[in-house]
Amino acid sequence: MMRMSSPVNKLKEIAQDVFNSILKKKQPTLSMPLRSLDNVSYDPKAGYFELVGKTKERTLTASTVRSFAQTLKMMALSKQLIETDDIATKREAYYVSKNWGDARFLEQPESDNVMDDIEAMLMMNREQIGFIPEEKGGEIAGKLVVIDKDQETGKELRIDCTKFGSGAYSIPISVEELRFETDAKFILAIETAGMFQRLVKHNYWKKANCILVSLGGVPTRACRRFVRRLSDDKKLPVYVFTDGDPYGFLNIYRTLKVGSGNAAHINKYFCVPTARFLGVTPQDIIDYKLPTHPLKEIDIKRVKDGLKNDPFVMAHKEWQRALNQMVVMKKRAEQQALAAWGLNFVIEKYLPEKIKDEKTWLP
Amino acid sequence: MAESPIAHELAKKQREIGVAEFFARNRHLLGFDNKRKALMTVVKEAVDNSLDACDESSILPEVAVEIIDMGNDRFRVIVEDNGPGIVKNQIPKIFARLLYGSKFHSFKMSRGQQGIGISAAVMYAQLTTGRPAKIKSKISPNDPAHYYELHINTQANKEEIVKDETVEWEKDHGTRIELDIEATYQKGSQSIDSYLKQTAIVNPHTTIIYTNPKAEQIIFARATDRLPDKPKEIKPHPHGVEIGVMMDMLRHTESRTLQSFLMAEFSRIGSNTAKEIMENAKLLSNTKPKDMSREMIEQLMDGIKNTKIMNPPSDCVVPIGKEELEKGLKKEVNAEFYSSVTRPPAVYRGNPFIIECAIAYGGEQPAEEPVRLMRFANKVPLLFQQGACGITQSVLRTSWRAYGLSQSNGALPVGPCTIAIHIASVWVPYTSESKEAIAHYPEILKEIKLALQEIGRDLGSYIHKKKRVGAELKKRGYIEKYIPYVIEALREILKLKKTDEMDMEKLLNEILEKHRGKLEDVDFNPEENAEYDEEFAKIGKQKEEDDADE
Numbered sequence: 001m002m003r004m005s006s007p008v009n010k011l012k013e014i015a016q017d018v019f020n021s022i023l024k025k026k027q028p029t030l031s032m033p034l035r036s037l038d039n040v041s042y043d044p045k046a047g048y049f050e051l052v053g054k055t056k057e058r059t060l061t062a063s064t065v066r067s068f069a070q071t072l073k074m075m076a077l078s079k080q081l082i083e084t085d086d087i088a089t090k091r092e093a094y095y096v097s098k099n100w101g102d103a104r105f106l107e108q109p110e111s112d113n114v115m116d117d118i119e120a121m122l123m124m125n126r127e128q129i130g131f132i133p134e135e136k137g138g139e140i141a142g143k144l145v146v147i148d149k150d151q152e153t154g155k156e157l158r159i160d161c162t163k164f165g166s167g168a169y170s171i172p173i174s175v176e177e178l179r180f181e182t183d184a185k186f187i188l189a190i191e192t193a194g195m196f197q198r199l200v201k202h203n204y205w206k207k208a209n210c211i212l213v214s215l216g217g218v219p220t221r222a223c224r225r226f227v228r229r230l231s232d233d234k235k236l237p238v239y240v241f242t243d244g245d246p247y248g249f250l251n252i253y254r255t256l257k258v259g260s261g262n263a264a265h266i267n268k269y270f271c272v273p274t275a276r277f278l279g280v281t282p283q284d285i286i287d288y289k290l291p292t293h294p295l296k297e298i299d300i301k302r303v304k305d306g307l308k309n310d311p312f313v314m315a316h317k318e319w320q321r322a323l324n325q326m327v328v329m330k331k332r333a334e335q336q337a338l339a340a341w342g343l344n345f346v347i348e349k350y351l352p353e354k355i356k357d358e359k360t361w362l363p
Numbered sequence: 364m365a366e367s368p369i370a371h372e373l374a375k376k377q378r379e380i381g382v383a384e385f386f387a388r389n390r391h392l393l394g395f396d397n398k399r400k401a402l403m404t405v406v407k408e409a410v411d412n413s414l415d416a417c418d419e420s421s422i423l424p425e426v427a428v429e430i431i432d433m434g435n436d437r438f439r440v441i442v443e444d445n446g447p448g449i450v451k452n453q454i455p456k457i458f459a460r461l462l463y464g465s466k467f468h469s470f471k472m473s474r475g476q477q478g479i480g481i482s483a484a485v486m487y488a489q490l491t492t493g494r495p496a497k498i499k500s501k502i503s504p505n506d507p508a509h510y511y512e513l514h515i516n517t518q519a520n521k522e523e524i525v526k527d528e529t530v531e532w533e534k535d536h537g538t539r540i541e542l543d544i545e546a547t548y549q550k551g552s553q554s555i556d557s558y559l560k561q562t563a564i565v566n567p568h569t570t571i572i573y574t575n576p577k578a579e580q581i582i583f584a585r586a587t588d589r590l591p592d593k594p595k596e597i598k599p600h601p602h603g604v605e606i607g608v609m610m611d612m613l614r615h616t617e618s619r620t621l622q623s624f625l626m627a628e629f630s631r632i633g634s635n636t637a638k639e640i641m642e643n644a645k646l647l648s649n650t651k652p653k654d655m656s657r658e659m660i661e662q663l664m665d666g667i668k669n670t671k672i673m674n675p676p677s678d679c680v681v682p683i684g685k686e687e688l689e690k691g692l693k694k695e696v697n698a699e700f701y702s703s704v705t706r707p708p709a710v711y712r713g714n715p716f717i718i719e720c721a722i723a724y725g726g727e728q729p730a731e732e733p734v735r736l737m738r739f740a741n742k743v744p745l746l747f748q749q750g751a752c753g754i755t756q757s758v759l760r761t762s763w764r765a766y767g768l769s770q771s772n773g774a775l776p777v778g779p780c781t782i783a784i785h786i787a788s789v790w791v792p793y794t795s796e797s798k799e800a801i802a803h804y805p806e807i808l809k810e811i812k813l814a815l816q817e818i819g820r821d822l823g824s825y826i827h828k829k830k831r832v833g834a835e836l837k838k839r840g841y842i843e844k845y846i847p848y849v850i851e852a853l854r855e856i857l858k859l860k861k862t863d864e865m866d867m868e869k870l871l872n873e874i875l876e877k878h879r880g881k882l883e884d885v886d887f888n889p890e891e892n893a894e895y896d897e898e899f900a901k902i903g904k905q906k907e908e909d910d911a912d913e
Contacts, residue, residue: 015856022870062838062875065845072852079856103848 007129010122011079015072018060030058030071032121037261042311044363047273049259049311056117067114069103074114081130089134090115120265125221132173137222139168139196139214142205143184144230149177161211166201168214175226180233182211186355187231189213189275191242191252195335195346204347208355211236219256221263224270227256231274238272239355244280244290245332246302249323250310253277258312277362278354282325285333287360288350291340292331303327316363390490393483394797398436399553400747401487402546404797405440406430406555408480409540411743413444414566415473416538420447421590424569428559430548432576437492438546443539448502451509458485458498458540459513459522472594472680472789474743479796484542486515491545495525500538508532548576550903553746557903559583561737561744564691565683565785581902586690592681597789598630600675601640601667603713610660613652621655621663622648631673643669677708677715680787683742688721688783692737693894696781698723699887702821706814711806716788718807720814724822725829726887728779734758734768736775738801739785745799752800754784757811766819767826780822784811842875 014030021028033039034056040049060068077096081088088096094111097104105111119126126132140146144161146169161169172178188210190196196214199205205212213227231238240256242248257275259267285292303323306313313319326332338346354360390396394404410426417424422445431439449457461482475481485496501508512526550556559573563583568590571583604612618624625637632640641648644666646659655663683691685703693701703721710716728735738745738754749755755775763769763776770776792802801807850867853859859867 011856015853019853019857019859019867022867022874025870025874027874060849060871060875062842065841065849065875069845069848069852072849072856076852076855100848102844 007122007124008079008082010124011075011129014121015075018072028060028068030068030121031055032058032117033123033265035116035120035262035264037309037311040259040261040264040267040311042258042315044315047258048267048271049261049264050267051264058117066103070097070100070105070110071114071117073097073100073103074111074118078118078129078131087127087130087132089132091134093131116262119263123265125266125270127174133220133222137171137173137175137220137226138216139170139193140211140226141168141196141200141214142211143182143209144211145181147179147181148172162205166197168196168200171223171226173222175222175229178226178229180230182230182234182236183209184211184234184236185209187211187213187227187236187238188278188351189215189219189227189238189240189256190335191215191217191248192335195241198343199347202344202347204351207347208351215242215252215256218251221266221270224256224259224272227275228269228272231272238275239278239361240275241278241335241351242280243332243334244282244285244326244337245295245334246299246306246323246326248280249277249319250302250306250313254310254312279350279360280333280335280337281360281362282322282329283360284354285329285331288338288341290333290337292329292333292337295326295330295332299332300327318362322362390483390487392796393479393487394747394799395483395487398545398547399549401491401544402430402438402440402548403553403555403558403746405484405487405542405544405546406442407558407743408475408484409440409442410559410562410571411474412481413442413446413538414562414569414742415475416446417444417569418591418593419473421593422446423585423588423590424566425572426569427572427574428555429574430555430576432548433543436545436547437543438548438576439541439543441539441541443537445534445537448506448536448538449500450502454498454500454509454511455513455522455524458482458496458511459515461486461515461520472741472787474741481540482515484544485513486517488542488544489514492543494543497541498539499530499532501532501534501536504535508534552903554903556581558744558746560695560899560902561739561746562742564695564737564783565688565739565742565744567687567691583899586694587687591683594681594789595676595678597676597679597715598628600631600710600713600715601625601629601672602710603675603790604629604667606660606664609664610657613655613660616652618652620648621646621650621652624652630675636670636672640666640670642666674708674710675713675715677717679789680708680715680717682717682719682787683739683785685719685721688719688785690894692721692723692781692783693892694896695900696723696726696728697889697892697895697897697900698726698728698779698781699891700724700822700825702818702825704814704817706810706817709806709810711792711804714788714790714792716786716791716807716810718810718814719785719787720811720818721783722818722822723781724825725779726892727889728781730779731777733775733777734780734782737781737783739783740791740793740798740801741787742785743798745801747797748794748799751794753803753808754786754801754811756803757808757815758782758784760808761812761815761819763819766823767830768822782815782818784814786811839876842872846871846875 018028032055033051034054039052039054041052042049058064058068077093090112091108093115094105094108097111115126115131122129140161141164142161146159148157148159150157159169193214193216196212199212215223227238240253242252256272259271263270307320307323338350395401406428413426414424425445427443429441433439458481461479488494488496495512495514498511499508507529510528510530511524514523514525516523559571563569563571567586570585573581612628616624616628618627621641622637625632625640626634644662646662682705685705689701689703701723706718708715708717736749736755736758738752758775759773768776768778768780786801792804794800794802846868850864854864
């Protein structure tokens with residue numbers, strides 16, 4: 001699990017620095033990369049959001065003493081988890097803090113935030129420092145065999161993702177140790193569980209010779225990492241299929257492809273730079289005469305924000321054009337709107353056409 | 364049948380209305396609206412007179428007030444002073460004639476102004492109990508004391524002497540009045556108790572010995588032996604005189620020419636100003652005052668209006684003094700912050716006046732209630748008609764939010780605060796003869812507002828400081844609260860030694876306190892205000908809940 005320099009040593013180094021400052025009667029400082037879009041740059045060649053290097057300093061003063069103490073306590077918890085080979089979910093960590101007397105967290109967002117700070121401070125993924133996310137990481141169906149280990153015996157376990165019937169394989173929280181076998185031609189990542197279900201039910205993966213991934217909204221880190229490893233290992237292209245709206249473009253697709261501002265310190269490993277956007281594009285809405293909904297105020301705000309602040313959008317003219325086109329149309333369309341042309345229109349017509357015609361994709 | 368014109372019929376009913384008769388029917392105009400207020404008004408008129416007389420004669424006042432409950436809503440009110448006394452033949456006129464007095468015609472600051480008060484009290488006693496007023500007065504150790512029992516002939520506004528005797532009185536000099544009236548006694552913010560207490564606050568040179576209807580004696584001892592400066596008497600200022608008064612003055616003057624009349628009867632008119640007035644009025648300087656027609660008098664009024672005349676001298680108005688006012692407030696309210704101001708003299712309609720304010724903030728005062736206002740005019744507390752008073756208006760129009768109190772539009776500010784405001788003037792403009800509220804002259808409202816803004820700024824910087832220190836203390840509390848967890852976490856990560864931990868605590872405290880200078884103490888200390896008198900403060904405060912305001 002530990003691929004970089006030992007997290008325990010890193011934690012000790014930071015604590016030692018704090019300790020030394022205090023001995024020198026100097027105000028100790030914890031510094032960590034700023035976790036926001038302001039602090040990332042995007043180079044299409046590198047393919048993911050990279051930290052620019054702005055740091056946040058938490059210097060011990062009377063007004064920061066509480067969060068300073070909490071950060072140190074959270075570090076101590078992390079060290080203990082790693083040393084005892086245990087894990088805690090974000091919520092469990094929050095409950096553990098209830099034993100910290102006055103230093104306890106009052107709300108979980110507080111503790112989540114401190115946890116993210118420590119991650120960034122160590123430049124590590126939270127799994128490496130003993131914390132695991134709450135949410136599940138997406139589902140898989142199609143031409144893929146995942147090779148895992150039996151949790152008790154440690155014996156190799158082959159999971160055939162064609163054998164889940166109308167169900168699917170759940171991506172585990174930690175995917176680093178998995179290995180893959182496949183002869184599929186591509187990976188299709190799908191935003192909604194509904195569309196995923198339709199494609200599974202009609203064995204689309206068999207027909208198209210592919211692996212289907214249900215993202216279930218904005219993809220979790222595990223899901224991003226899984227797709228990345230799979231695509232790297234087997235040299236498979238990744239196509240992404242979301243709703244035709246700003247959330248699908250800028251939150252789901254962009255996070256999958258280049259990562260997020262919040263997790264910028266780990267984006268390098270937790271995104272899929274080779275992913276391409278298949279649809280639903282604003283042009284698809286016109287070409288396929290899809291039933292639409294009016295853009296909501298928050299959609300328009302999201303587009304404007306993206307055009308102005310998102311380094312990914314700023315690097316791709318195609319995306320700027322698409323977003324502007326959508327603002328002019330003032331309309332959005334869901335994946336399932338394709339059902340207006342018949343329930344299996346998406347399988348028989350839309351997907352084959354789109355996959356064939358690279359010109360209709362977005363970068 | 365030729366009917367005689369109806370006017371003859373009506374004429375039979377038309378006759379002169381006696382002043383006394385008028386007031387007998389309109390007693391509310393004089394502050395006798397109800398039984399509770401009547402008791403208050405009777406005491407107030409007698410005490411005001413006693414204090415005025417003492418001040419005028421440079422005597423340190425000692426006033427005894429006794430109220431005896433005689434049952435059936437009857438009370439006997441006795442007020443006795445150590446004043447200069449009254450010469451024998453004036454006694455009946457002063458006590459048994461309305462509009463008879465020494466103060467109406469003089470331009471000097473005093474409590475009484477019209478010569479109505481005490482005789483109205485006598486009349487009220489007569490109307491409600493039929494009993495005569497009993498007066499005793501003595502002017503020196505060598506003179507005998509005179510004792511009178513008096514009624515008022517309400518139609519003729521003339522005294523009726525029931526008894527006239529010479530009696531023994533062990534006092535050197537002084538006056539004593541005894542009245543039986545119909546009344547009710549109640550405690551609370553508008554009670555006699557409260558009135559006497561507030562009188563003591565603004566008249567620190569006075570001793571008041573008060574025996575309430577329950578036969579409990581309260582002594583408000585004088586706080587200082589220093590007599591207040593004696594206000595100088597001035598002549599009226601030309602800008603404050605109306606045409607009717609001018610006509611009267613012209614008719615009664617002994618001056619033979621208009622010029623000498625102007626110079627002799629008014630303040631701030633010398634020969635140059637007089638000439639300028641007459642020029643502006645297009646009148647000759649040798650015009651005989653008594654021969655002037657109404658038109659000529661109007662010309663004269665115009666001339667005065669168009670002439671720049673210096674403001675009246677202000678030594679005719681004597682303020683309480685900001686220190687004394689603040690000291691009085693300290694006695695009444697145990698607060699954490701006090702401020703006071705005495706404004707320079709100002710003028711409305713030719714009458715000089717001075718505004719003074721004092722404020723007490725915080726301490727034991729309720730934080731969620733409107734501020735408490737204490738209004739005073741010429742050292743007399745005003746307990747009624749707060750809403751109608753110009754002083755209240757000024758408080759409402761001052762924006763208190765800037766000074767750290769909350770205030771909704773058009774309402775009194777809310778906060779743990781008491782504000783005392785005093786107006787001193789040669790002529791206090793009351794809204795009615797009962798002297799309960801100050802009229803809304805723009806010049807007066809403006810001066811009050813300026814005074815309030817001045818103490819408001821003091822208050823604001825105090826409240827601001829308090830907030831700042833509060834925030835700082837909270838932060839310092841943080842330090843103490845969270846340092847142990849910093850150490851605990853370091854111990855868990857680094858496996859510290861026990862001795863290290865001891866050092867850490869000391870060092871951390873040092874590091875965190877280093878940047879934070881010394882703190883000013885803004886905590887309320889109830890022992891700090893040496894002036895505060897708990898028993899004193901309680902007086903008049905019982906039964907507040909029964910206190911239906913007007």
